Amino acid sequence: MIQFGHNNIQPEDINRCVSVLQSGWLVNGPVVEELEREFCHFTGASYAIAMNSCTACLHTACYFLKEKQGISKLKVPDVTHVASAHAARMAGLEVELVDVDPQDGIMLPEHLTGEEVIVHLAGQPAAETTPNTIEDCAHALGSKYSNGGHVGTQGLCGCFSFYPTKHITCAEGGMLITNNRELMEFARLFRGFGIDRPPQFRSKPGEYDSLFVSPNYRMSDASAALLIGQLKRFEDNRQHRIKIARIYEEELKGVVELPSWRNGTSWFIYQIQTENRDGLVEFLKKKEIQTSVHYRRPLSQMSAYNDKFTGANSQRFADTVLSLPIHQGIMESDAREIIQAICLFKNS
Ligand SMILES: Cc1ncc(COP(=O)(O)O)c(C=O)c1O
Structure with missing residues (x-):
């Protein structure tokens, strides 16, 4: 897993x-x-x-x-x-x-x-x-x-x-x-x-x-x-995340939408965007790859806010965004396994 x-x-x-x-x-x-x-x-x-x-x-x-x-x-x-x-x-x-x-x-x-x-x-x-x-x-x-x-x-x-x-x-x-x-x-x-x-x-x-x-x-x-x-020990943590982010960036280019690489990011999560996000989530889950979504529901859609505002961008972002694992427990081989699974899903 x-x-x-x-x-x-x-x-x-x-x-x-x-x-x-x-x-x-x-x-x-x-x-x-x-x-x-x-x-x-x-x-x-x-x-x-x-x-x-x-x-x-x-x-x-x-x-x-x-x-x-x-x-x-x-x-x-x-x-x-x-x-x-x-x-x-x-x-x-x-x-x-x-x-x-x-x-x-x-x-x-x-x-x-x-x-x-x-x-x-x-x-x-x-x-x-x-x-x-x-x-x-x-x-x-x-x-x-x-x-x-x-x-x-x-x-x-x-x-x-x-x-x-x-x-x-x-x-x-x-x-x-x-x-x-x-x-x-x-x-x-x-x-x-x-x-x-x-x-x-x-x-x-x-x-x-x-x-x-x-x-x-x-x-x-x-x-x-x-x-x-x-x-x-934080610098080791940050450097490791940067290394994994570069692998995602190089190998997922053209496969899914990638985040703009803002200089200075410490890569808390690596967010991609793709149509049929939930299909991909299920596919990865079957391959024992956990993912997350930050955030599936814009605040305007939460009962606590229930705001009439729905930003055109925020709704699309929430519908397509997916967070891939990026932390010190992720080895280069894990990142490549995740990339391979995403490519397989996109080509199926
Ligand atoms: C963007 C953001 N702000 C605030 C919080 C709240 O943090 P805490 O759980 O430490 O109160 C979270 C929690 O995950 C968060 O993701």
Whole structure:
């Protein structure tokens, strides 16, 4: 079976995690702080705030825009995970769904007005941002803009996911990066009930204030421990994905529609487009090749949104797109087996 997902948790990561569990300091501890420092170093961002999901990070950023900047509506691409839009709705913002690039599903630059969540879909870096753009970087660890900067550092903030299918994982986790000091201070409070002091900074046990109502979005130190080694090994991960992407690109040219190769992509997934996508999915499944679809239903078709808008591009993209496996568990021989199966299907 060629699996679509794969995690790269190594014995050294497990050992680090076990040490944390034995240390007795499980939350708000030094390992979360170490991960945050490593993340700043990796991305070049001034601040990194660890949370328990990317959705938590997106929600925090949306809430900040509403409370501190008086924004009431955000544009969201019609092709993305529901979290990109749910976060805005949960913060009490209106969501306006907008159309995407027909080739790679990324929000069209003409929709950038300074009030939007953009998504670096499949790890492909969106070209433009504004100072208020929330960058959904769930797919885009290691992706760079054309100027060489890490995604998530150009707009207001970047929000990353450590869900199991992602480049690096701790089961559930997220990271918000920003260069904006006010957002950093807000996010540190927002992720922990609005409480102004963690236990190690209290003059007397239980002596703290809660400044405003907010959820518990903290990351545990055990989760952070799992991520530190994966982040350090990330370049190997990225190089491996690039090698597999080049094989797909060379050998699937002319067979199916290929993604435009945006410079700086870290190839979270390799998305092709083809008519009779679902026929191909079934064919590959019979050959024990797992695939996925990001995303089969545009948000405008979801009951939660049920929007009258259906972008011409987003609907076609959703109907034809297919994600092929591309991760450190995929060997060159696996990629060639997948290519062979796709060619066989197309010629049948
Ligand atoms: C584009 C995108 N944004 C946000 C999320 C939400 O991430 P999390 O599960 O860490 O909350 C996902 C999850 O897969 C995603 O794919």
